Amino acid sequence: MSDADTRASHPERGRDQATAQAPRPDAARARPPRASAKPNGQWRIDGKAPLNGNEEWKQQDGGLSVRARIESVYAAGGFASIDPTDLHGRFRWWGLYTQRKPGIDGGKTATLEPHELEDEYFMLRIRIDGGQLTTEQLRVVAGVSTEFGRGTADLTDRQNIQVHWIRVEDVPEIWRRLEGVGLGTTEACGDVPRVILGSPVAGIAADELIDPTPQIDEITSRFIGDESLANLPRKFKSAITGHPSQDVVHEINDVAFVALEHPELGIGYDLWVGGGLSTNPRLGERLGAFVTAGQVADVWHGVAQIFRDYGYRRLRNKARLKFLLAEWGPERFRQVLQDEYLGYALPDGPPAPKPLTPGDHVGVHRQKDGRFYVGATPIVGRVSGPILAQLADLVEAHGSARVRTTPQQKLVILDIPEDRVESLVAGLDGLGLSARPSLIRRGTIACTGLEFCKLAIVETKVNATKAVLDLEERLADVELPHPLSLHVNGCPNSCARIQTADIGLKGQLLPDGNGGQTPGYQVHLGGGLVSQDRDEPGLGRTVRGLKVTAEGIADYVERVVGRFLQDRDAASGETFAQWAHRADEEALQ
Known part of the structure; x- marks a missing residue:
């Protein structure tokens, strides 16, 4: 079943x-309410007659039904055998999107048809409700990544893990392995209830x-x-x-x-x-x-x-x-x-x-049972199959079998005895998973970007990683009063939550000064959700004309952080977000 x-x-x-x-x-x-003159497709008001093609195929044959065809038809026939409506619609109900064909630049995102943008490979989203994983499950995910996904694995800000380069021929075997350890991809995408975010420290936090x-x-x-x-x-x-x-x-x-x-x-x-x-x-x-x-x-x-x-x-x-x-x-x-x-x-x-207290759970924290949990930070959520396998080994070697993913693209390792904490922290550092990261690394997340996403206009993971590493050198002697959230998104859709970051970067193409275009970002400043630093949650402000190139991220962040530290009201504990909302536009350039 x-x-x-x-x-x-x-x-x-x-x-x-x-x-x-x-x-x-x-x-x-x-x-x-009474039906409007122009129906909005509200079933209780307007009836269920479909008002567009998307609603029509969903009623004709629901997304969950495609699993049987994947297993019995498409896995045998390969990519060319897939019905177009299944490919671009129903596959999502099982966590499958076609990924972007390599070599297609962002300027063509809005001009090419989906079949021209897509490769014959899939992104597979593994659903992890509440972010709760055992090391056995982690090892299976690592195996799927390594054997079927060219080693790719990204932690998302929805507590999922995404793997790329998946062939439809391999999907039934991947499902068999995932479901054998209690994982799956059911409704990981599509017009359905997506993964349920849960506290990464559920059941173990002392407070x-x-x-x-x-x-x-x-x-x-x-x-x-x-x-x-x-x-x-x-x-x-x-x-x-x-x-x-x-x-x-x-x-x-x-x-x-x-x-x-x-x-x-x-x-x-x-x-x-x-x-x-x-x-x-x-x-x-x-x-x-x-x-x-x-x-x-x-x-x-x-x-x-x-x-x-x-x-x-x-x-x-x-x-x-x-x-x-x-x-x-x-x-x-x-x-x-x-x-x-x-x-x-x-x-x-x-x-x-x-x-x-902050909600990212980075660092070392005592559990209610006296043991410790350790929150670790990969750069912008990028890991790999081999790293996940090594992480499972490391966690088990330190007496634990439980790991959590977070809505901030982090990992939390549970149940570590006090005398093993520092050994674990050192082992995590060796995997590029810092439990004591710089405040800029801790606060940076990025969406999938141009590398794999058909909607993207610019690259994200690589650009954000370069910026983090550069800023760690530039700001090494700068004392920030709190983690600085830098969110990098490859298009306007805000998968990386750009409107809720201290500095949010929305991908777009900018004039290069020579009649062409260059990858860059529109800047949003001063966003934030619930936080110990804000009285109320709010969205960032957009400064007219404020844009940065992909190569200029670190330059801009260094400049605006310097101005913040110069102008902030330290006595009141003013945060970057608070300052950004009161500062004049000149200070934010």
């Missing part, structure tokens, strides 16, 4: 009714409020691979954390649960909905509702169903939950959730307190 079959058939579990309130007979019911692992497990076992949620308007991103650092970038997920202690009801979760970035960034909003641990899966399901039933489907660039929330507002969204999908009212709840 496949992952999809197993999960779809899992029996639903009982709901924790400890704080649930039965709906009042006289309660005002939220009524759906954790609640371990969200049971809630993540219940959601994945009940709903991932469920046909009723396999045709959403677009992607649906989720996050759950029980840690007070709020370490899962909850403000930019479609639905998120943030742990807090309710003054009357005890420990549970604050509910957020409607976040997302890309070309129309919007931070999520609190619904003001308190959710118990036992209610999380049902509330998650309710939000996902609202997206399925009311989400906009006519225009794909408007088919994210954030646009529905913008129209409805949080009050109406909560009412519809309670009245139409839960059948009971959620109690009101306060916001979670402001975090007092």
Whole structure:
């Protein structure tokens, strides 16, 4: 039985009714609006008639169905045998995208057809809900990378691992190996519930409020691979954390649960909905509702169903939950959730307190059982199959069998005895995984970029790595007051969260002064999500005309950091983000 079959058939579990309130007979019911003159493809309002080609093929034959064809037809027939709709659509439901053909520059991204941009190889996204891995699983991923992916492996900011150069002929064997150790690629991409972000220190942190692992497990076992949620308007991103650092970038997920202690009801979760970035960034909003641990899966399901039933489907660039929330507002969204999908009212709840510690978990930290966890930093998330295999060996040699991925493209090693910590740190350094990185290396992430992505305009991983190494030399004697987040993205879609970084770089082509173009980036400054350094989360500012070339990243960062250190109000503890929002444009050049 496949992952999809197993999960779809899992029996639903009982709901924790400890704080649930039965709906009042006289309660005002939220009524759906009347259909507009021009339908938006909202199933509950406009009906299910597909309004575009993408919606049509999803209804004709859902994305989950393609697995059987991959195993029985395409793996035998090779790339040329793949139906185009399967190739460019349904394959995503199983974590497969065609990768960019080598040698095609960024200037052709918007001018060539998909079949002209793509190679006959795939990026394979391995789904890791909550970022939780055993060393056995890590070793299998390493083997897949080494044997089938030319050694490629990237840690993503969604806690997944991506492997490249995958042939369709090898996919069934890759699935067999991954599923043999409890991993998979089910709904790793596509218009479905994507991987669920979870605190990397779930169940082990000394200051954790609640371990969200049971809630993540219940959601994945009940709903991932469920046909009723396999045709959403677009992607649906989720996050759950029980840690007070709020370490899962909850403000930019479609639905998120943030742990807090309710003054009357005890420990549970604050509910957020409607976040997302890309070309129309919007931070999520609190619904003001308190959710118990036992209610999380049902509330998650309710939000996902609202997206399925009311989400906009006519225009794909408007088919994210954030646009529905913008129209409805949080009050109406909560009412519809309670009245139409839960059948009971959620109690009101306060916001979670402001975090007092960073959420990347880099460094050495004591666990609640007296052992230690160690957060390590690869440069911009780039690792490899051989490195992952060596990491599994290193972790086991130090008495552990557990590793976590993070939403910051980091790795966290759990369960290390105190007398083995320094030996582990030294071993990690030998693999290029620093547990005590420079503040610039610690805060830099990058998307896949031009090397493999068909949407990219410029390179990211290589350019960001060069900048980090250069800046570590230039800023070696400079004392930064906090980690500096530098996020590098290859196109406007913000997979690297450019609007939420101290310095965010959005890939584009710039005039080279000789009538041609050169790779470069538009600059966003002063972004940030929840942090001990900010009173409120916010998006970065864009300074008109402020752009840097690919070769000029280190020059610009060195210059703007120098100006920040010169101008900042050190007495008040002013951060880079705070300074960037108050500084005049001349200071930011």
